[in-house]
Amino acid sequence: MMEPALILVVDDDPTNFEVIEAFLDxxxxxxxxxxxxxxxxxxxxxxxxxxxxxxxxxxxxxGLEVCRRIKAMPTGATIPIIMVTALSEKRDLARCFSAGANDFISKPINSIELLARARSMLLLREQHKQLQGFNARLEATVQMRTAQLQALSIKLLEAQETERRFLAHELHDEVGQALTAIKINLHRLERWVTSTQASEPLEDCLALVDDALQQVRNISLDLRPSMLDDLGLVPTLRWYINRHAKRTGLRETLTCEALAQRLPTATETACFRIVQEALTNIARHAQAQIVSVTLVQANHTLHLTIQDDGVGFDQNHLSRAKAKGTSLGILGMEERGTLIGGQLSISSTPGQGTRIALQVPLAAPV
Ligand SMILES: Nc1ncnc2c1ncn2[C@@H]1O[C@H](COP(=O)(O)OP(=O)(O)OP(=O)(O)O)[C@@H](O)[C@H]1O
Ligand SMILES: [Mg+2]
Structure with missing residues (x-):
């Protein structure tokens, strides 16, 4: 059973309360x-x-000051206030409303007017409460769904990394070894075959095998460099950035301190993938010349930044692209940052380059 609504009457003269009490009887x-x-x-x-x-x-x-103060309180802001006033000047009523009052009743009070106004204000209050309840349920559902989606995201990214690790391994070890064996055999054949007619296709095969070996190696490294698992983030970033610089012609530098200890696998993977996407974006969109990547650890926080001196972009354009779902690279970077408990921020101005900064709190050493 819902309790009847509670009306608070504030008046220095108790007779006025008695009148209201009689009217609402x-x-x-x-x-x-x-x-x-x-x-x-x-x-x-x-x-x-x-x-x-x-x-x-x-x-x-x-009353005006009381009204102002009540409306400034968290509990008071949503309680409807009817001013009871002997003043009837438009100016006075305007002051009531600017103090935050929702309605007014003139003195001497008329019972029908009091009932009608009280009823409509209480209806408003009731609807507001219902909306609040609805909102709270909605928020709880959104929170639950967000938590579920994040759990799913973590699982998906983990599965993707496991799959990439496996494929990189298979390509490098199985396919790579088979190609190497073919290459050795081709070299042996080269020595046995004396016909000049056969030597040309043999040379061709050797060149093709070399090319295939190089491609397999590159694909395997792009999928997931095994040194990320074996040696950790800093050596992998150093290797990756050098390789990227050679491929693109950009001047890329990595500034970092040796980390005190290996970071959690999820953090290493996220940082590596964020640098990978950021450098891909720079090569695709930035028309930059200089790129600097920094990785430092300070006050139990890991700071990763990737800065370029390229054309930059309009942040509004990015917000629109994100809303339409056409900017998956940056969304992915943000998601990876969030999933390891960090925060990724992107600052860019047309003509003034782009800076991507990730901050990840690290557990204090035990
Ligand atoms: N370093 C940068 N310099 C200039 N513009 C950039 C840079 N990084 C991103 N952008 C702009 O932001 C947009 C969104 O980048 P995002 O990585 O999300 O998507 P994308 O690279 O276009 O596509 P993909 O989903 O394949 O990554 C890009 O299309 C580009 O206009
Ligand atoms: Mg991209």
């Missing part, structure tokens, strides 16, 4: 009387009324 409301603004403010949190009938002219704090 027989209605399904609870009434509470307080004779000063100060006491009403002090009791508000505890009473949590559904409606306040507030006298304007009172000794001490006047």
């Amino acid at each position: 027989g209605q399904d409301y609870r009434l509470h009387y307080i004779n000063s603004g100060e006491a009403a403010i002090a009791a508000l949190e505890h009473l949590a009324p559904d409606l306040i009938l507030l006298d304007v002219m009172m000794p001490g704090l006047d």
